[in-house]
Amino acid sequence: MVRGKPAAAGQGPTIRANDPWIASAGKYHQLLSPEKRSRLSSIASVVRFRKGAEIYRQGCSANAVFSIVSGVVKAYKTRPDGEEHIAEFLFPDDLFGLPEEGKYANSTKALTAVTAFQIPVVALRSQLSKDAALEFHVICKLCQELRQAQQHSFLLARRQALSKVAMFLQLIERLQAARGERTTDIYLPMNRSDIGEYVGMSLEAVSRAFRGLSARGIIKCQDRRHLKITDRSALEAISV
């Protein structure tokens, strides 16, 4: 297990999500009050991972959950033939490491340098049982995760490569907007191969799809990780 330092006082894990029963115009909010955060920080520790580091492996006993402070993480499953399928990309304020049958359901790897809070399961559970409001925040976060997973299925069910990639770009942009970042540019923290493993296509097909969207004047690639949407209505039409 990774060993971290105790969390600094005055800051602590965050949950960024929304009450699913209340409209919020696509913007996520910080659900935890400063007091709650510092109370959680007393049971959490700060851990760091360098780019490419594995955080935990699918099937291992789940002793802790994580809350991202900075950086991007991928959660993925590996097939017996070695092929990987990415289940989700995780960004700051996301929660991950919730298990299934006591074991991690996916493997996770840092796509960039990552700083996170690590919260031991036993401490988290005792905190949850004492704090109904905290539990409700976790419910909100899980609803959000569930919607994102369903959105992912919706994307994967598309047959056209251009549609898949168009939906993927909209998804990344929506997440950027929900975090309150600027959306003039879209930043892709993952490589083409990761995108392919997320949208269910070969990396060559991803590359061709980017080219196809560029050729139609729908996007403009600044470099391999930065692009602009130049024709939003066409992007929406193609992603249908």
Place this chain on the structure above:
Amino acid sequence: MVRGKPAAAGQGPTIRANDPWIASAGKYHQLLSPEKRSRLSSIASVVRFRKGAEIYRQGCSANAVFSIVSGVVKAYKTRPDGEEHIAEFLFPDDLFGLPEEGKYANSTKALTAVTAFQIPVVALRSQLSKDAALEFHVICKLCQELRQAQQHSFLLARRQALSKVAMFLQLIERLQAARGERTTDIYLPMNRSDIGEYVGMSLEAVSRAFRGLSARGIIKCQDRRHLKITDRSALEAISV
């Protein structure tokens, strides 16, 4: 809104799921005590839907959540071109109708005759805020839903038609087992078109895949909705 009768005393909505941090060998448990159930029944009403009836539509204001007593429901999204994508199949003891931004995230339709508890959101929320244990059960159920959604994505990312259908059959069988039903036969409560919309293929391809699995001696179709798995190891090999 559908108008139902008040729930009978002594019975009430159920949540069937597992504590994700505890191993339970794939079997789901009833999380609510009889007292909890009857307390919930006082805020719930019983509603019935005939086969094919729409329960609610995506985008409508989410005033109630539902807990299935008997029958099967599909949750789906409709694309502008009229094509449908099924996000999940819902069975007895499943919970559905949790919203996103105050609105239902999917449309739902009864695949068979359905009996369900309908729980108004305001009553549910006040109950949740008073009952940390109930909230924890909802967290367990949401974790389970999230894993199923990720499983669905995993299935959809497969390229081979036979693999998709093989995984689908394993999924249905696993659900049958988790509900405690016999698994000598697999019963499919949905038609080929629904299967196609769930696994992301045309219904013709679904038909051919069933034929392909039969021809290989992996399954044996009794009729269109009942089949047996005759070569389990081959099924697992093909669903990889």
Place this chain on the structure above:
DNA sequence: CGTTTAATTGAGGAAAGTCAAGTGAAGTGG
């Protein structure tokens, strides 16, 4: 500046989609 890794591009083939016709099952009404 050279080496390694990531991404692009091209050609050929396999697989599933589409369209259309045909078969089987279920339900309806006389």
Place this chain on the structure above:
DNA sequence: CCACTTCACTTGACTTTCCTCAATTAAACG
């Protein structure tokens, strides 16, 4: 109870799309 209608499913022929493999180019890194 049986002929008829309807719907669900199957099957076949053809087309499209993406995957695979291989070669090339571009970017990142020591």
